[in-house]
Amino acid sequence: MLPRQDTDLEPRAREVLHEIVMQHITSGEAIGSRTLSKCGKFQLSPASLRNVMSDLEELGFLAQPHTSAGRVPTDRGYRFFINHLMKSRSLSTREREVIDEEVALADQIDEVLHHASSLLSKMSDQVGLVFMPTLLQFAIRSMDFISVAESKIMCILVGTNGVVVNKVIETRFPFSRDELEKISRYITAEFAGCTLDVIRRRLIRMTEQERAQHDAMLQKTIALGIEAVDDVVPFDHDLYVEGAASILNKPEYSDAASLRKIFLALQEKEKLVVLLETCLREEGLQILIGSENDFTQVHNFSIVARRYGSTSSPLGMVGIIGPMRMEYARMAPLVDYLSRALSRKIEEQQDTGFLSGEARPPRSFRE
């Protein structure tokens, strides 16, 4: 389609594009040939630069908001910049420390993620996103039940990855403390290492087996187990969106109408969830620019995100969302480092093995 491959732009055009993107990122305004000539990096007159810029416009890397305005990078321009021109500015040791401390601070996964999203927002001055998808593929290490009120029981799931999830469920029958302890031991022994959907299916199959029909205790166990799994799973699909106010600082969205649109869009978390779920398949840092995705194409937003969790089983996504004109060179390493810090934290929790000296409970209440 295009006359040349993306990568073999002439060196001069590359430099010009680089400079325009950089300047546009800091100023937010369209860049003219005169401004460019005066910046010192080129020994060229405005007229010559105009020719280069005109070429870049033809190739689709630049655009003019109107005749007689300077040029602004297009989505394609940003894409080229990110792929071939950008030099990531790595984080300072201070910044790393801040991230490490913040991640170390909390213990429960939801707290950690919540901190992460607001930290991300503060450090980037963009909107911070942290997403933890449904836990159906969540392999459990233990499952405990605690009585909380009559026919109200708290169920505590601990994942093999150290994640702890808990929820109060309402049951049809009352359970005594002893019963609950037995059930906890039984289910933990029987299903440790299984994912929630496997557990669910196995429990349902068990209801049909004759042995269960004659064991009242086992019946109760199965009923409680199914309730617990069904109640926990749909609930735990969390998205933290933090620091939406940072958008108010961006000059390109200073009119009330576009602010309204953006805030409403951010409130519709379902769309973001879909978007992040598709991202979840890819490994490594992802940058989605402007029209490259559903959410941002409307508002000229970009997303910088990366998976966290162990490589074998990713847990979710962290990232930022902000105007297309953002400092990718800083955002990329920031998101990258935070996601790695989170992954490390989760891996550590995984290593802290479950209490070792425990007697394994019997396989059936009757044995």
Added chain:
Amino acid sequence: MLPRQDTDLEPRAREVLHEIVMQHITSGEAIGSRTLSKCGKFQLSPASLRNVMSDLEELGFLAQPHTSAGRVPTDRGYRFFINHLMKSRSLSTREREVIDEEVALADQIDEVLHHASSLLSKMSDQVGLVFMPTLLQFAIRSMDFISVAESKIMCILVGTNGVVVNKVIETRFPFSRDELEKISRYITAEFAGCTLDVIRRRLIRMTEQERAQHDAMLQKTIALGIEAVDDVVPFDHDLYVEGAASILNKPEYSDAASLRKIFLALQEKEKLVVLLETCLREEGLQILIGSENDFTQVHNFSIVARRYGSTSSPLGMVGIIGPMRMEYARMAPLVDYLSRALSRKIEEQQDTGFLSGEARPPRSFRE
């Protein structure tokens, strides 16, 4: 100070003030004498109304943004309107149903409160606030410990008011499952009905007693108990602020500068917490208009809020915050009804007594 008591305004002046406030609430604009004369409620010419309006201005109920603009109610004007003129429009049965359903839906207190705040925001088209203060005066019904990983233990507190709070804590020593069960039973038996700060003090006193010095198990129990109380208390001071985007709809805040200020102010939750904590002392529905409080005086905001929880021990505040020009006649019953629904819900949970048939554990591990 003023020539007459607030309550004995002339009937005509009252009606005029009433009408001006009502019209200003719906339109958001300054009201002129002509508009008022044409509305049909007065058989008076604009000139006569002007005289009345001039009087009301002198009394401090109305103000002009500039000469030759209409009049706008002042804080005092709104205050008079709310105290003496407003007729609350009670909720429709449909609205009540929606609230009842939403409150019935969730079981865990934090979920209920979270739902409440976003429901409030949706139904009012204002910012919804729900506040639950620190739990130091929280009397517990039970306290359970569950092992979650080596030296990580989840502590589950159930309050006498049915509130469940849980937190993962890190301990210095590992505990076996059996130990944790024993500790749970012991602490629950020993401290059921006590408030958290009483528990804390008693545990600390116990460390000094000689009996504890010679009972290793008791030592461990005390250590764990103190850690649990210390970890849970500071954490649980929750404020839900939902639906900030609704401010974007209000025409009086359509410029980016004031939006910025407001969003930043809403982000500073500490100030709101202070404000709501002072409100917590008062019973019944509270309406704070414009300059009547710290937060709103800057931005011409009002707060409509009410305590929830049982009358004897209030749990927190629910309410809305929005521009001074809001439909108080609708907001008041809305907040009122929701707070009552929450209180009812919490009272119900209180009634569902804790599991009854449980054997009381021994008072000491040595007995």
Added chain:
DNA sequence: CCTGGCACTCTTCCGCCGGGAGTGCCAGAG
């Protein structure tokens, strides 16, 4: 006590104009 009339004030909107910034094109120099 109410009313119509009148003069006055203040804001808002619109059209106009000039300056500034940037472009495209062209012809000439290296």
Added chain:
DNA sequence: CTCTGGCACTCCCGGCGGAAGAGTGCCAGG
């Protein structure tokens, strides 16, 4: 062939002025 200066053109933006509109205060008359 490439770079450069010059020139005409386009478009945005800010300031100015005038007209319209809305509202007020005051006054005199019913």
